[in-house]
Amino acid sequence: VEQAVEVRTTIRSLPRGLDAQVYTAAEASLLELARMFDPRELARLGRHLREQLTRIDTSPGGDGPANTGSQNGDREGADSGTSPGPAGGPAGNDNQDSGNDNQDSGNGNQDSGDAPADRRGLWITDLPGGSTRITGELDAEAAALLRSALDPLAKPRPADDGTLDPRTPAQRRADALVDLLHRTLATAALPVTGGVRPHLTVTVSWTALLGQGGTPATTSWGQPLPASVLRRLACDATVTRVVFDAASVPLDVGRAHRTAPADLRRAVIARDVCCSFPGCDRPPSWCEVHHVRHWIDGGRTSLDNLVLLCGYHHRLIHHHGWIVRIGHDRRPEFIPPPWVDSDQIPRRNPYSRHTSDLLRAATVA
Ligand SMILES: [Zn+2]
Ligand SMILES: [Zn+2]
Structure with a gap:
């Protein structure tokens, strides 16, 4: 029974817009596999199948598989019938919205001479599990733009004790994209919708x-x-x-x-200088204001209850066992989870210290 559920989940999570034959084939092969594997193995195989059919770029570091020529290679791959859509990506909302899209790219597929710019597209597909898959195709210039925006943000971020960044390259790129979006939406450059900045x-x-x-x-x-x-x-x-x-x-x-009015935000920035997490130097424009004690739990929106954290470290604090508190000198300090430091000795961010403080600390030491 569990296997049946797994087969159904996988089938549902396949990219929309696959042609019926591929669907049927996928279903048949999953049912076949369900006879031989337990649900966990089956789930893994299902993911693999889905990846095959959606062909997400899982290459490390954003460098991708040899990009020169790979576009043509992709196109030929699509012709062989094992691939989902002519555009090389999963069918997304666009395909649902208009059948024209499908037709256009279908024609484009035969005409292999069309310009990369004409093949551009971005697909945003909601998945049953509550996540959303994005895939797309860009011309060389746009891709370079995307890489230069994401690369500096997607660098591995080892902890200050040298622990490697546990995120995969793909996860780092995803986080980088989210950082970029936060920052873009936080600046006033975008058009307003109904008087409120789009966020x-x-x-x-x-x-x-x-x-x-x-x-x-x-x-x-x-x-x-x-x-x-x-x-x-x-x-x-x-x-x-x-x-x-x-x-x-x-x-x-x-x-x-x-929850953190502008003046207060400025005070937090003046104290913390940058993201206050130990070893992070992400500047304030990339940061959010975290409530040490959540305002939902009655925590006050005051300087002694707020710390500046970049998006990555804000997520870390909320979801990965780190605790932040305000020390005796009214500056933030961070207590690592026991699996990071069994003694749980509080840590501070040297980048958050003003130069004069650093120098004073150096002379004392
Ligand atoms: Zn928070
Ligand atoms: Zn940070």
Whole structure:
């Protein structure tokens, strides 16, 4: 029975827009495999199959497999019938929205002389598991632009004690993209929608926000968000209260409240200089303000309860066992989880110290 569930999950997670033959073949081979493997193995095989069919770039470091010629190679691969779509990527929303897209790229496929720029595309596909797959194709210039934006952000970030960055290259690239988006949306350069800067909008019931159950939070695109992620987002967010009546009609809209007002944010930046995590020097423009004691739990939005953290370390604090507190000198210090340091000795970020403090510390030592 578990195997059957696994087969169904895998089938559902296959990229949309595969042609029926591929679907049937995938299903048949999974059913065949289900006879021989336990659910865990089957899940792995299912992932493998999905990867084959979607051909996500899993190459390390963003350098990709030899890019010269690989575009043509991809196209030929697509012709052989083992691949999903002519565009080489999984069919996404675009394909659903309009059949034309499919046709266009289908024709383009035969005409191998079309310019790389004409083949450009970005597919954003929601998966049943609550995640979203993105794939795409760019011309050389756009790809170079993307790499130069992502590469500096996607570098491995070893801990200050030399522990290697546990993230895979693909995970680092994904984090880099998210960092980039945060930063872009945080600056005012983008056009406004309805007077509010476009940013992540999350809808959540008050009880769910307090962690007391209720309907899970969703993004404005309808994807569910785990409660732990919600807390991190709420750490540094503008919260607008909208009260609905029983028929889901808004009755009352409260004033948007930024949990760390601009002046306070400046004070936090003046104290922490950069991300306050030990060994990190990411500047304030890349950082979020973290509540040491979450405001949801009654923590105050005051200097002694706030620390500056870059997106990566904000995630680390919320999800990976590190504890941050404000020390006796009213500066942040970080207590590693026992699996990082069994003595759990607090650490500080040398980059967060003003030069004069550093020099003073040096003369004392
Ligand atoms: Zn936080
Ligand atoms: Zn950091």
